Amino acid sequence: MDGLRIISLTPARLLHEFAPKVYYAKDLPHTLQDRMNAMDRYYRKTEMARTVFEAVIFENTAEDEPDAPRIQIINDIDDDATPAWEFHYSNQMWHGEDVPPPDLANLRGCDCRGHCDPRSKTCSCLRRQHIYNKDIPGFLYDDRGRLKAHGYPIFECNDLCGCLEDCRNRVVQQGRQHIVNIRKTEHKGWGVFAGPRKIPRGSFIGIYAGELLTDKEGDTRGLKYNKFGRTYLFDLDFWYLENNEDGSKKSGEWETQFVVDAYHAGNFTRFLNHSCDPNCVMNACYINEANLEKPLLTFFTSRDVLPFEELTFSYTGDPDSDDDDAVAPVRTQKPQYDIFWIIYQDDKKGANSKKSAESKKAAESKKAAESKKAAESKKAAESKKAAEAKEVRDAVYAACRCGAPNCKGEMFR
Numbered sequence: 001m002d003g004l005r006i007i008s009l010t011p012a013r014l015l016h017e018f019a020p021k022v023y024y025a026k027d028l029p030h031t032l033q034d035r036m037n038a039m040d041r042y043y044r045k046t047e048m049a050r051t052v053f054e055a056v057i058f059e060n061t062a063e064d065e066p067d068a069p070r071i072q073i074i075n076d077i078d079d080d081a082t083p084a085w086e087f088h089y090s091n092q093m094w095h096g097e098d099v100p101p102p103d104l105a106n107l108r109g110c111d112c113r114g115h116c117d118p119r120s121k122t123c124s125c126l127r128r129q130h131i132y133n134k135d136i137p138g139f140l141y142d143d144r145g146r147l148k149a150h151g152y153p154i155f156e157c158n159d160l161c162g163c164l165e166d167c168r169n170r171v172v173q174q175g176r177q178h179i180v181n182i183r184k185t186e187h188k189g190w191g192v193f194a195g196p197r198k199i200p201r202g203s204f205i206g207i208y209a210g211e212l213l214t215d216k217e218g219d220t221r222g223l224k225y226n227k228f229g230r231t232y233l234f235d236l237d238f239w240y241l242e243n244n245e246d247g248s249k250k251s252g253e254w255e256t257q258f259v260v261d262a263y264h265a266g267n268f269t270r271f272l273n274h275s276c277d278p279n280c281v282m283n284a285c286y287i288n289e290a291n292l293e294k295p296l297l298t299f300f301t302s303r304d305v306l307p308f309e310e311l312t313f314s315y316t317g318d319p320d321s322d323d324d325d326a327v328a329p330v331r332t333q334k335p336q337y338d339i340f341w342i343i344y345q346d347d348k349k350g351a352n353s354k355k356s357a358e359s360k361k362a363a364e365s366k367k368a369a370e371s372k373k374a375a376e377s378k379k380a381a382e383s384k385k386a387a388e389a390k391e392v393r394d395a396v397y398a399a400c401r402c403g404a405p406n407c408k409g410e411m412f413r
């Protein structure tokens, strides 16, 4: 028996021993992107570049979604072979500084054997699910793995559960099953499109993967992204987070703690465009994570998607975008630009009050010509800054070109 240790394999011990890998933003690979970007522009526009991009997608995701059909890059609009080489293709969440790793200590699994029964009285995953959607019998997934209603947090079975890997309450963790392709659009940059087969309503499409950052870091990055008019930031601010599990309001004002940024890391979902008549909805989903503030952002189709149709969602989280009464309105996503708009307003307000205080002071003191000149040049610098800010804002807000019959071409980010 020398050298043989007998350990008791409790579920918690098992999870400790075989805990899922945690990915950290500081370890994000970038060698390939650096190499591609160092190449002559001509090479980045060749067939070879496209083949490499598609191979990278396959290589980086084959392990976590082995059944996912391969993604193609299609462009019949211009001569770009691929989207910009600016991100690491990944389905994972890359934890930024000050973002805690998944809370496994408080994770609970069910004791079911085989497949979890949607009529079970003992399945703890089902009971957890029903805290948020008492009116929907069984799991949130039907027997074909399709989501029955949108707007509720999804609690899938996890690594501590006793059920089988193909239990009906494991959908997101099985990965994408439907064909999607990344394709250039005429007016909206790259987009995501269905393949030659219809995608039924309620189908899982993908996780909005990327860097998981603190809200503070999200603010800092948002200001930077404003400068070039594109952002891939998404707040984790779902409606139920403002309540306790019994539905009562949490004491004190709840604030967003984390954001996902798909700029440096992400998968095809970062190319999902906005539509005023969308066919996908984002829902929060928990698997190996007990921290309610850190759900996965998961996309599901909200209606049947026709062959080759573009997959879209509403960036403004408009409840009216879901036309089925049986489906809970999506009360979750605020417009991505909310946060940045507020920052812009605050900056402007700050600049204005400073400006008026200064001009008042200048008028009262009637100082020497030198200090007056200094005040004037400061004022000039401020108005230049304000003009620049306006320019950035105008560049950032694009008129919607989704083409939906109900689209009013409103400004959005």
Ligand SMILES: C[S@@+](CC[C@H](N)C(=O)[O-])C[C@H]1O[C@@H](n2cnc3c(N)ncnc32)[C@H](O)[C@@H]1O
Pocket (backbone or CB within 6 Å): 187, 188, 189, 190, 191, 229, 230, 231, 232, 270, 271, 272, 273, 274, 275, 398, 399, 400, 401, 402, 413
């Ligand atoms: C998160 S990105 C989506 C992917 C983007 N098309 C790309 O090529 O990277 C958001 C940007 O896509 C464009 N976009 C998305 N939906 C649009 C729409 N309905 N109309 C016009 N532009 C849109 C805007 O430039 C927006 O800032």
